[in-house]
Amino acid sequence: MKFFNYIFRIILFGAAVLLLNVSCDDMEDKQHIQNSVTESSVTKIYVLSEGLFQMNNSTLAVYNFENQKMTTDFFTSANNRGLGDTANDIEQYGSKLYIVVNVSSDVEIIDASTGKSLKQISMFDDNGVARQPRYVDFYKGNAYVCSFDGTLARIDTTSMEINGIIKLGRNPDGICVANGKVYVTNSGGLDYPGYDNTVSVVDPDSFTEIKKITVGLNPYKIHADSEGDVYLISRGNYGDIPYKFQKINSVTDTLETSFDDIQALNFTIHKDTAYIYNYDYTTQTSWIKVFDCLNDVVISENFITDDTKLTTPYGIDVNPVNGDVYLTDAKSYTILGDVLCFSNKGELKFRLSEVGLNPNKVLFIKSD
């Protein structure tokens, strides 16, 4: 019975190998860095994170200041499904939040308090090609969404249906409303190196493009101040033509000023103060300037007054209640990023660590 003895040995060996397989997987999930912070001006903040291209990992995180609780996958837990791929923008209108998801090519309209999706609007053309929506803004009961396919869609915020689509320039990459008109930057970003250099002005009543204003090459983010002046960033060609901060007069709809010495990547405006930042990919250094939109002057060359270091600024938003400035830090783009809150004096108030992958936008919610 020597033979069966061998068989037995082999079975033992097989079992040992199997056991090795099952038992030796010592690879365990590591835990996010968590911090508890307090803030009294708002009850919670939403943080939208883009995720990485083609990874379906856009997230909407919520941090609740009342119980210091972070929920990084708030959208997924509220809806039993993920947000999708490359969420570029989130804005609030009344009790609803509008999330623009670029690669999934949809607009998610969710309830601002529960996070439940009220409507998912797919954005595809007649041939089934994704429009790739980028940014949203609102005017008189309508949401306006510009898409990379060169269109502007109008969504009725009550019925939540698209009620009009018009064609603008190439690869729109920014939108704002000023002086009763919708301004959309046409970047032409996919036509390297032959970028677009126009801003489309749309009359919302007739929903037609009434003018194309020539601005700098490759225009991007666009915001208005209280006087109706429209500020934008044109990104140049990432080569010999640098980034530029520019201003459009919304009465004459002409480019009024190019602030050639403000070579910036992104900005936001709060109560006629613009917070403008740049990040130099080559030297990996950044700066944040404070700009007075009423007098068009830089009032601070270095917003951050303490020794806080940002790795890779990726989004900038201001708490409308107290004027705190929130910067998102994308770090290396491949790891979870942080949200940093600065007082309007430029001192770090707190940092929320590892909120999402490529966080790009913070929204402030004050519930009663």
Place this chain on the structure above:
Amino acid sequence: MRFSLLQKYQLGIALLFIVSAWNVSATEKVDSTKVYSIREVTVTEKYQNTEVRSAAPLQILSSKEIKKLNALQVSDAVKYFPGVTVKDYGGIGGLKTVSVRSLGAGHTAVSYDGITLSDCQTGQIDIGRFSLENVDMLSLNNGQSDNIFQPARLFASASVLNIRTLTPQFKGKKTFHGSASMKAGSFGLLNPSVYFQKKLSTKYSAVFSGEWLSANGEYPYLLTYGDAGDSTSHEIRKNTDVNNFRLEGSVYANFSEKQSAYLKAYFYNSDRGLPGATIYYNTDNFSSQRMNDQTFFVQAHYQTDFSQFLSFQANAKYNYGYLHYLDTTYLNSIGREESLFYQREYYGSASFLYRAFSNMSFSFSTDGFVNTLDAVYESASLTNEFARPVRYSLLSVVAAKYVSEQLLGTASLLSTIVSEQVENGASGADHNRLSPYVSLIYKPFKKQDLRLRAFYKNIFRLPTFNDLYYARIGNTDLKPENTDQFNFGLTYEFSIGKRWPLFSFTADGYRNHVKDKIVAMPTGNIFKWTMVNLGIVEVTGLDLTAETTMALIDNLNLILGGTYTYQRALDKTSEDSGTYGHQIPYTPRVSGSGKAAIETPWVDISYALLWSGARYAGFQNYAENRLPGYSDHSISASKELNWKDKTLNLKLEVLNLTDKNYAIVKWFPMPGRSFRATVGMKF
């Protein structure tokens, strides 16, 4: 076994199937015995013997073994090697690259009949494109082969995957024989092939092989919108059609006992859809991306013994690669993204082997080659800006080998001189490096087939043309990616009588260190990524293999085999990086494979298993990046019918038995359960 004086020097690749070897004694079936007559090798032995006697880990799969793995493409079979991670984007047309011991696909050279295949553009070979139809043997060398008499390029990578095609073998007076087969299967698979060998004269013989493969590849999968318990939808993979065509012809010459040569021409054309990642709410995402690629090469090999002491071989190759990529849904103003790439390689190699002493041999090889890349884009300005690089490489290696009854050792020193020129912009740096290698295997007991072995290798991979010059992302400041490999192992084999003719076991522990790892990072903006040298990876691993054959009763053989791999591949770049100490992406901590086959006079049944633990699809080992482990089971039944000198083969395979759409690459689901039937005829 007694070796002749000449044989004593070398133990190279020699091959005899375990089962057939055993059949030789049992049934005198000589035809299934195959011997590779690479000149250095004259020892005929079971290939497991070769595996356990190799100073650096070597895995071999014979064509007969491959058939038991229910494999269609080379990539399917390679998955069964220990320490190997095949990155498989799913489906027949999906890209499949092989990374060995966590070093990355760019560190694995792939050779075809002894001459390296190259893709200077991407630095990695899509092994999914190679058919197993005319493959006689696949082998994988960690480090490098014990065979020191080979082109310098085969010394110049961290590991080498060798594809060997069938060589002419004629029985008796027969001067013509061949085979034809037809495969059909799920998702529209049709794969007819023909193969034949013709003896032209006493010195010359010709081999021809041709094959066509087409499939619509549209398989169903379950898309989960989050974690388990979240919403799901049933989808069908789109834009997955494949249309491949391969033609291969060779002429072999045996001028004399001491002089042989071959000349081979190879043509491959593939027309396929490139299914993108499965994007939520946009599953047709990028479903209009198309790719057409062509490869044509001619290679020649000549080998001669000048004397008992001195041998010489020369190799030459011309390679042409064409790739056309087209996306008609790209949102630029002309409505398409399109690129055409043309690669050329001119390659020549000369090697000498000098058997200086009875135990000692030396070799010297030098390879010179030129690689070019040209590109045409949809935009004229991009086309005009393209670097059009030309890379001149000169590789020279000196190697020594010592063999005695109990000891085998090799050492080599490789010199790499690379110079690069471009038409536009800056060119990548010139390189001049020396790369050492040593290996040793020792048999402490004369009567026990137990061996201890070790190797050390330092080698690098050059930045690829894509790394350096790809429009918008290339970075000409890149340094080569450097690797150090240390391996310690033991091998053991024994046999007990007729009932248990073979048991072999190998265990290898290793430590790999990668420096200046080339990774993509965004610069300029999120759309503008570039390649940078960033990263240190430390890999600590263990590879185990075991294989046994048993005769349960007469005419009923059981073959069992398994591999197990443990890899701790940790990012050690910088402590404040957020990924320090994290397992690198797409590298399971544990993985393995298993196979079992029962051979009976009536039917042969084979079962094969691939198994992988969880991996992370991102750089951080967080739950949201976790990609669950998987197991892939397949089973086949095959039957041979003989009539005179003709054989009819019938085979039915059931693949991925459990019907799970597991993913090797996140958002690229693998097909579920599928079927494949083969009818083959040998004449």
